[in-house]
Each structure stands twice: as structure tokens, then as C-alpha cells.
Amino acid sequence: MAKKALLITPELCIGCRACQVACKSWNQLPAEKTQNKGSYENPGDLTPTLYNKIRFVEVPSEKDPIRWLFVSQRCMHCEDAGCMKICPSPGALYKTKDGIVSFNQDKCIGCKLCIAGCPFDIPRYNQKNKISKCNFCEDRVANNQPPACAKTCPTGSITYGDRDALIANAQKVGYQKLYGQMDLGGLGVLYAFKDAPKLYGLNENPRIPESIVFWNNVLKPLSYIGLGGVVAASILHYLVIGPHKEEEV
Amino acid sequence: MSEMVRKASTFEILNHWVLAISCILLAISGYGFLFKIEGIAAVFGGANMMKDIHNYLGIVFSVSLFLSIFNWLKDALTFDADDIKWIACAGGYLSKHPKIPPMGKLNTGQKFYYIALLVFGTAIAVSGFIIWLLPGNKTYVLWSHLIHNISFVVLMIAVPVHIYLATIANPGTFRIMIYGTVPYKWAAKRHPKWIQELSHGK
Numbered sequence: 259m260a261k262k263a264l265l266i267t268p269e270l271c272i273g274c275r276a277c278q279v280a281c282k283s284w285n286q287l288p289a290e291k292t293q294n295k296g297s298y299e300n301p302g303d304l305t306p307t308l309y310n311k312i313r314f315v316e317v318p319s320e321k322d323p324i325r326w327l328f329v330s331q332r333c334m335h336c337e338d339a340g341c342m343k344i345c346p347s348p349g350a351l352y353k354t355k356d357g358i359v360s361f362n363q364d365k366c367i368g369c370k371l372c373i374a375g376c377p378f379d380i381p382r383y384n385q386k387n388k389i390s391k392c393n394f395c396e397d398r399v400a401n402n403q404p405p406a407c408a409k410t411c412p413t414g415s416i417t418y419g420d421r422d423a424l425i426a427n428a429q430k431v432g433y434q435k436l437y438g439q440m441d442l443g444g445l446g447v448l449y450a451f452k453d454a455p456k457l458y459g460l461n462e463n464p465r466i467p468e469s470i471v472f473w474n475n476v477l478k479p480l481s482y483i484g485l486g487g488v489v490a491a492s493i494l495h496y497l498v499i500g501p502h503k504e505e506e507v
Numbered sequence: 508m509s510e511m512v513r514k515a516s517t518f519e520i521l522n523h524w525v526l527a528i529s530c531i532l533l534a535i536s537g538y539g540f541l542f543k544i545e546g547i548a549a550v551f552g553g554a555n556m557m558k559d560i561h562n563y564l565g566i567v568f569s570v571s572l573f574l575s576i577f578n579w580l581k582d583a584l585t586f587d588a589d590d591i592k593w594i595a596c597a598g599g600y601l602s603k604h605p606k607i608p609p610m611g612k613l614n615t616g617q618k619f620y621y622i623a624l625l626v627f628g629t630a631i632a633v634s635g636f637i638i639w640l641l642p643g644n645k646t647y648v649l650w651s652h653l654i655h656n657i658s659f660v661v662l663m664i665a666v667p668v669h670i671y672l673a674t675i676a677n678p679g680t681f682r683i684m685i686y687g688t689v690p691y692k693w694a695a696k697r698h699p700k701w702i703q704e705l706s707h708g709k
């Protein structure tokens with residue numbers, strides 16, 4: 259089945275936060291008390307009950323004294339997902355046939371290794387130390403429904419569809435290269451940016467930490483090649499040279 | 508064969524088995540985490556339980572490793588010219604009729620094994636405690652995760668070699684970690700310098 263994706267176009271966003279509300283509503287996530295920090299951004303950060311947040315960036319310039327950027331921040335559903343790579347618990351994080359990176363709190367052991375694996379600082383934890391993040395409305399997508407955020411968005415700033423089709427459409431309207439198109443094997447959340455990703459609060463080159471790549475590609479295989487190697491060598495030694503018998507000492 | 512000499516005290520034997528069993532269980536659950544093996548998690552009562560067991564066994568392992576210092580560190584750090592000869596002839600393990608230089612209470616390989624265990628055992632323990640107790644601190648956790656797993660690779664090579672050499676490769680050795688004693692003759696052949704020391708001390 260084709261990989262699904264969301265295409266986010268900050269330029270179309272009016273900052274209404276209907277998607278934040280729709281997300282909470284569909285996923286039955288309670289509201290939280292927040293603090294006014296002098297910005298329209300509210301709440302200030304993702305929480306275990308806030309999967310999707312509109313980041314609010316002010317970029318005043320001489321030409322454009324009032325320029326506001328609204329960027330939906332949430333799990334990117336990476337094709338090559340650092341969180342899944344490092345997670346030690348079978349089934350805690352899994353990928354659906356639509357390419358969604360979802361989670362099962364019953365299987366999560368609360369080790370928080372996925373924080374270290376995620377290039378986007380996404381995983382949050384509930385009171386029981388179980389992972390919590392956007393699950394791409396896995397249940398809706400499984401029933402051919404768009405995620406709540408995309409369904410609600412009144413301006414078309416969040417659109418949902420087959421990943422390839424979204425990329426093709428964006429190219430037609432002039433976005434040659436989307437953020438997330440190639441990064442980390444291809445993100446499930448694509449961004450149509452007019453400026454450098456940095457301006458929108460995203461890393462230019464998101465990467466899984468090198469130590470995790472090294473661990474995955476080298477240390478993991480070595481852990482059984484080494485063990486198997488010395489067991490084989492021991493057997494061989496026993497057969498070819500044999501034990502140190504007392505008489506021979 | 509009748510005259511016996513004591514090579515390990517009861518405390519040493521007990522501590523050895525606490526160390527060995529905790530290490531092996533940590534390693535099995537470790538493989539369970541490393542490759543997300545459902546079957547291993549099920550044996551430990553599920554992944555959540557396996558984490559708790561792995562973490563608390565880590566404490567057992569660490570305490571036991573610390574206590575082992577009193578058992579073996581002094582002998583393991585005493586080197587002389589015979590150790591170089593031992594290395595030169597690879598401990599005699601590559602020959603059917605080896606000539607092995609005279610050894611003290613521990614042979615050179617055993618010394619190296621203990622030092623390696625102390626270094627990488629400490630590394631795996633400290634890094635394990637950081638992963639366990641400082642979760643969410645990205646820098647610390649990434650370093651610890653790397654160190655935990657490098658140490659794991661080293662231990663998974665060193666420990667099986669130790670088990671092979673302490674059992675079928677060297678008949679007469681295994682009983683040390685059961686009874687604590689070995690026949691005097693056996694010891695005089697394998698650890699002559701230690702026997703010399705013992706008789707001088709008497």
C-alpha cells in the first residue's frame with residue numbers, strides 16, 4: 259500500500275489552532291492549564307496530551323514588518339525512524355502498512371531511549387512514563403479517513419493523501435523540493451517552505467545520532483558474531499588441539 | 508592425589524557465582540532488548556518485568572564486581588618476566604605438548620581476563636545506571652548507550668572464552684569454583700610460583 263503523508267504549508271496557515279483542538283478531541287486528550295509567555299504560541303511545547311502544536315514564529319524585516327509563520331509541529335513519521343531503531347521493547351513502537359510510526363503504551367517499558375533516538379525532540383511521557391506522541395490518527399487512516407488535523411484544517415494548510423501524489427501536487431504549484439522529501443528515508447510529514455527550514459524552527463539536516471547508526475550497523479551484529487566466533491573457536495580448539503591434561507602440563 | 512590445597516575461599520566461590528549468574532542473566536535479557544526478542548521477554552515475564560529484572564540485577568552485578576576486587580585484583584596486577592613468556596607461547600594453548608613458563612596464583616590469561624572484566628564490567632555498570640537513572644538526558648544517554656553496548660560486545664567475547672578455559676579446556680580447574688581446593692600436585696604443576704609462596708609463608 260502507498261505510504262500516506264501530510265503536507266503542511268505554513269504560508270496558508272492562519273494560526274486558528276483548529277487542528278490542535280481536533281486532535282485532542284479525536285484522541286480524547288484532556289486540555290491543560292497553560293501560561294501566557296507573551297506569545298500566541300500556546301501551549302509552549304508538546305506534552306503527553308498535545309500531539310500537534312502550532313509553532314508561532316515572528317520574522318519581522320524591513321520589507322515585511324509583520325511576518326508571522328505558523329508551523330504545525332508533531333511526530334514526522336520518519337521512514338528511517340530513530341525512535342524505532344533504539345527502542346529495546348518489542349512492539350512498543352511499530353510501523354503500519356501506511357508508513358505510520360505508532361506506539362503501544364502497554365508494551366513501552368518507559369526507558370526513554372527513544373528521546374535520544376529522535377532527531378525532532380518528539381516523544382513525550384505520561385505520568386506512568388509511557389511514550390506519547392502523534393500517531394497520525396492511525397485508527398482513522400486505517401478506515402480511509404484523513405487524520406483529524408487534516409480533516410479540520412479550514413485553509414488547506416494541512417492536507418492528507420498518498421505521499422507521492424502530495425509531492426507531485428506540491429511540485430505543480432511551485433515547491434520544487436519539500437522539507438522531508440528525502441530526509442531520513444522520507445518523512446511522513448512534508449513541509450512546503452518558502453525559506454530556510456531554520457526560520458520555521460526545523461533542522462536543515464535532521465539525522466539519527468551517529469552513535470546510534472554505528473551501534474545499529476556495527477555493534478549489534480558484532481554482539482553475536484563475536485559470541486558465535488569464540489564458541490566456534492573453542493569447539494575447534496577442543497577438537498584440534500584438545501584440553502590441557504594434567505599429565506601434559 | 509590426596510593432599511589438597513585451597514585456591515578459593517568460600518566467599519570467593521559464592522561471589523564468583525553471584526557475579527557469573529547475574530552476568531549471564533543480564534546478557535540474556537540484554538540480547539532480548541538488543542534484538543527485541545519477544546520470546547526472551549516472555550521468559551522474563553514480559554518486557555516491563557525484564558527491564559526491572561535487568562536493572563536490579565545490574566545492582567547485584569555491580570556489588571559483586573566490586574567485592575571481586577578483594578578476591579583477584581592483587582594477583583591480577585602482579586606481572587613479571589614469565590608473563591611475557593606466557594604471552595609469547597600463547598599460554599601453551601596452541602600446542603598439544605606445551606612448555607609453559609611458571610605461573611603464580613593466576614596465569615597471565617586469567618590476569619588479563621580479570622582486568623578486562625573489571626574495566627568493561629565497570630563501564631557496562633556505570634553506563635547502565637546512567638541509562639536507567641538519567642533517562643531523557645540525550646547527551647548522557649547516547650554516550651552511555653554506546654559504552655554499554657561496546658562493553659557488551661567485549662564481554663560476550665571474553666566470558667565464553669573464560670567459561671571454556673575454566674571447564675573442559677583445563678580439566679581440574681572447574682572444581683575450584685565448587686570446592687575451592689585443588690590437588691597439591693596439580694597446583695604445583697600449574698601454579699608453581701604460588702605453591703612456592705605458600706610454602707615460604709609456612
Ligand code: HEM
Nearest residue numbers: 526527530579617618620621666670673674680681683684
Ligand atoms: C558459568 C560458567 C562459569 C564457570 C564454569 C566458571 C568457572 C570458573 C573457575 C573454575 C574459576 C577459577 C579459576 C582459577 O582459580 O584458576 C573462575 C574464576 C573466575 N571467574 Fe568464572 N566461571 C564462569 C562464569 C563466569 C562469569 C560469567 C564471570 C564474570 C562475569 C566470571 C568471572 C570470573 C573471574 C573474574 C575469575 C577470577 C580468576 C580469573 O580471572 O580467571 N566467571 N571461574
Ligand code: HEM
Nearest residue numbers: 346369533534537538540541558562565632635636638639
Ligand atoms: C554484564 C552486565 C550487563 C550486560 C551484559 C548488559 C547488556 C545490555 C544490553 C545488550 C542491552 C540492550 C541494548 C540497548 O538497548 O542498550 C541493555 C540495555 C540496558 N541495560 Fe544493560 N547490561 C548489563 C548491565 C547493566 C547494568 C549494571 C545496568 C544498570 C543498572 C544496566 C542497565 C540497562 C538499561 C537501563 C538498558 C536499556 C534498556 C532498559 O532500560 O532496560 N545494564 N543491557
Ligand code: SF4
Nearest residue numbers: 281310392395405407
Ligand atoms: S494526525 Fe491526528 S494525532 Fe497527529 S496531530 Fe493530527 S489530529 Fe493529532
Ligand code: SF4
Nearest residue numbers: 345366367369370372
Ligand atoms: S520509552 Fe517506550 S517507546 Fe521509548 S524507547 Fe523505551 S520502550 Fe521504546
Ligand code: SF4
Nearest residue numbers: 333334336340341376
Ligand atoms: S519524528 Fe521522532 S518520534 Fe516521530 S518517527 Fe521520527 S524519530 Fe520517531
